[in-house]
Amino acid sequence: MRAVIVIKCLTIFLISNHVQGARILGLFPYTGKSHHMVFEPLLRKLAEKGHQVTxxxxxxxxxxxxxxxxxxxxxxADVRLDNFDLDLYENLGVINYVPKIRNILMMLGEFKDLSAIGVNLCSKLINLPSLNEALKKEYDVVLMENFNSDCMFGLLHVYRNKAPIIGLSSCNLMPWSAERLGASDNPSYVPVAGTRFTTTMTFLQRMENTFWRIFTKLAFRYSVQNEEQALIEKKFGRQIPDFANMGRNISMMFVNTYHALHGVTPLVPGLVEVGGMHLNETKQDIPPVSFIKKSHSINKLSTLASIIALFNFGLAD
Incomplete structure (x- = not known):
């Protein structure tokens, strides 16, 4: 009996030490450097752990x-290094003196730019030979940024990808992302990404937040998803499923938020907060006390709150 137990234990021990690396495909079609800075440490660490990462x-x-x-x-396309022209904020004429109208115009302008970028990149990437060759291979899991485009969903379908898809978001969830995982995006307490609202809103703010939720979802549907679907169907000469439903193929999503900073919102098991995932543990992210004492222009309470927030942000790894 003892010999049988020993043999079983040795077998389990040997099997547990046999690890096979996964074949991982990462798809990040956005040109923003600040976005990729969030994903890069994860991708590098997966490769260092022995996985085959493309x-x-x-x-x-x-x-x-x-x-x-x-x-x-x-x-x-030209990469976006998060620099922008301040004329966009300063040369709006009399509109600068009407904050609400200015904010609305800024939101509309930003959404229009993101939509145009997504569709433009899709039209070019579907013709990129290196990407098409990579998509023909088999993978165990696909990591994909979930932001201003669903073009990669269409390409994965064309090449009959069967691997589970994990979405990644470098910011708050976009208005069309939560429903893909069954998470609540009730506009009465979930601010739409890009607005200045918090989880605590007045009645009028809730009404405006509801408007942005409806507008952004409809605009994304007709100005991005429909356009990208038409591009892919024309390129490959075949019909593909509706983009509005294809996004629901995501199995899980990692979002770069943390409740201490972004407010408490309802989550589902497939939606995981990974705020601070990109932080380097070897660096001292909190400024030294001597620096804080010399910064007389900083309100003491604000400084304390910022330090606590930074500390909590780093604990989210």
Whole structure:
């Protein structure tokens, strides 16, 4: 009897030490550097842990791990390094003196830009040979940014991808993302991304938040999803399922938020907050006390709140 137990224990021990790396495909078709900075540490760590990682993005690694393969989008479009023209905020004439109208125009302008970027990139990426070749291969899991475009969903369908899809968001969930996982996005207490509202809103703010929720979802449906679907169907000469439903193929989503900073909202098991995932634990993110004492222009209470927030943000790893 003892010999049988020993044999079973040894077998379990040997099996537990046999680890097979997964084949992982990362799809990040947005040109924003600040977005990719959130995802890059995760992708690098997966490769360092022994997984075979293939990443399609505008930001290839300079010193990638041995089993990390880059599919570079460089040259397809200009990257966005989060710099912007202040004239957009200063040269609006009399509108600058009407904050509400100015905010509405800014929201509309930003959404229009993001929509145009998504469709424009889709029209170019569907013709990129290196990306199409990579999509023909088999993978165990697909990591994909969920932001201003659903083009990659269409390409994955065309190439009959059967791997589970995990979405990643470098910011608050976009208005069309929560419903894909069955999460609540009730506008009475869930602010629409891009607005200045918090989880506590007045009645009028809730009404405005409801308007933005309806508008952004409809605009994304008709100005992005329909356009990208038409591009892919024309390119490959075949009909594909409705983009509005294809986004529901996501199995899980990691979102770069943390309740201490972004407010408490209802979550579902498939929606995981990973705020601070990109932070480097070896760096001192909290400024030294001497620096705080010298900064007389900073309100003491605000400084304390900021330190606590930074501390909590770092604990979210």
């Amino acid at each position: 990443v399609a993005s505008f930001f290839p690694l300079k010193n990638p791990p041995a089993n990390y393969v880059d599919i570079s989008f460089e040259g397809v």
